Amino acid sequence: MLKSFLNKAVPKLYGFYFNLISLFSQEKAGKKALHVFSHPRAGKIQPFQNEFLNTARKQKLITEEGFVQLYHWKGQGKTILLIHGWESNSWRWKYLIDPLRELDYNIISIDAPAHGASSGTDFTAVKYSREIKKVIELYQPEIIIAHSVGAMATIYQESQHPHDFIEKIILLGGPDRFDKIMNGYQKLTGFNNKVYQAIDDLLLKTYGFHISEFNSADFVQDINAQVLLIHSKQDAIVSYESMPSIASRLKNASTYTSKTGGHSLHTPEVVDQILAFL
Template identity: 35%
Template sequence: MKKLLTKIIPRIYGKYFNLLVVFDTKRTAQKAFNTFCKIRKGRVTEQQKPFLEAAKKEVEAAAGHQIQVYEWQGSKPTVMLVHGWESNSFRWRNLIKKLQEADFHIIAFDAPGHGYSTGHQLYVPLYSECLQALIEKHQPQFLVGHSVGGMTLLYNDFKNQNEFIQKIVTIGSPSEFHEIMTHYQGFLRFNDKVLNALDAFIQSKFDMRIKDFSSSKFVATNTKKGLLFHDRLDLIAPYHASEQVHQNWKGSQLVSTEGLGHSMHQEEVNNQIIQFLEA
């Protein structure tokens, strides 16, 4: 029954958008965007609490949200960790252990609508606004992002180009927003009129068309050093995303794996991150 509902409910949304767009394109686009950005999981679980509670720092105001920040002290430069969609800072536990052993100073935070932070929606420009506020306060030299967190790092660097940041690491990150929107359209089965309305809405809100929101384009002017991890069999973010980013980012290295999945918590990945940051 649950599997059946999982298939039916998205199609109901799609049919609703297809009908509504006939009468009101702007309202349809707003609703389709809100549905896309809605967070359905990623809050802190009972299992995750002990690890996160021990590292809680302040709650910081950013982009109209209260953002929970975590800190692990170290004498080496600051590394800022940026998690992915429907996750939270607990996902970094394995890497944090390695970073602590190497004596890095570590800052992590929960995105809007995730972990202990406020909100119910997330999209890259909002995530970037929160990220930039925390970057300005904590002045990290290194950034590490997973999935949409990595996409946010590259978008943020394109918008802000903080000179004190030296290296950026992305793990299993998507690149092309139009691919994400095509998947969204296919999942809900809404028509091209709805998609065109969404495109116009996004352009009016962010001054950027869907096709132009692209990590591979953002990195064309990136002068920092980058390390890109991506598994060839990643079922969430396609492997070619990091290939495209690597091709356009002169200072980047691409580490291709097979069978490590999307999350990539493995020790071999974390060890390579440490080596890259220490080099």
């Protein structure tokens, strides 16, 4: 009961803190709120995860902002790039990597910035997209499989820097609109509209877009690859309605509603659908 109370109380304390700061400086309140939002609390590699990750060849890709950890399970088939979501790491793909290795796919997985064994403390979909671009151009995968905000970052990356050699993309539990995510953050913490506006101003200044303009359904219009979207109506993190929203704007899309898996979507049912699509 105490843990449940703290889990509910801590976000509200953050909101109170942001609102208090906004009385003196709206810009500073926005920076503080975005800082908390962009810092994952989990996702670093746990000791029990190392045994599986050590079966891969590891490589550090040096970037302007640090380094990204890569894992490579070599195979003779087509190259698949795996892109995880928020507060996760490459271990989350174990359920899928094992059957893909049996089919001799060449598998690359990355840890996002501030996740797994990658460097950094802050994370945004835009920052992630820049790292994804570097890995795509290094390994030239024919197939990309991405989960949650990793799906959003992948879509944004391909809208900015399309790669014709990508044949198939699988998006698992991917969100469509960033404003839905930010509205959820506002509801969770209770910060006021002045703080929300300050975050919006900061994103426009830093990345060149308003919160309402970052929409996966808009970014997918020019993607030519075959795309499979998988989502579950039991997803408590990302609305199921995101799937038809994104699919409706794609040139070549198919969808599957999973009866299992919730948001994580790592169940035998989902694996079967992925393998059938490949």
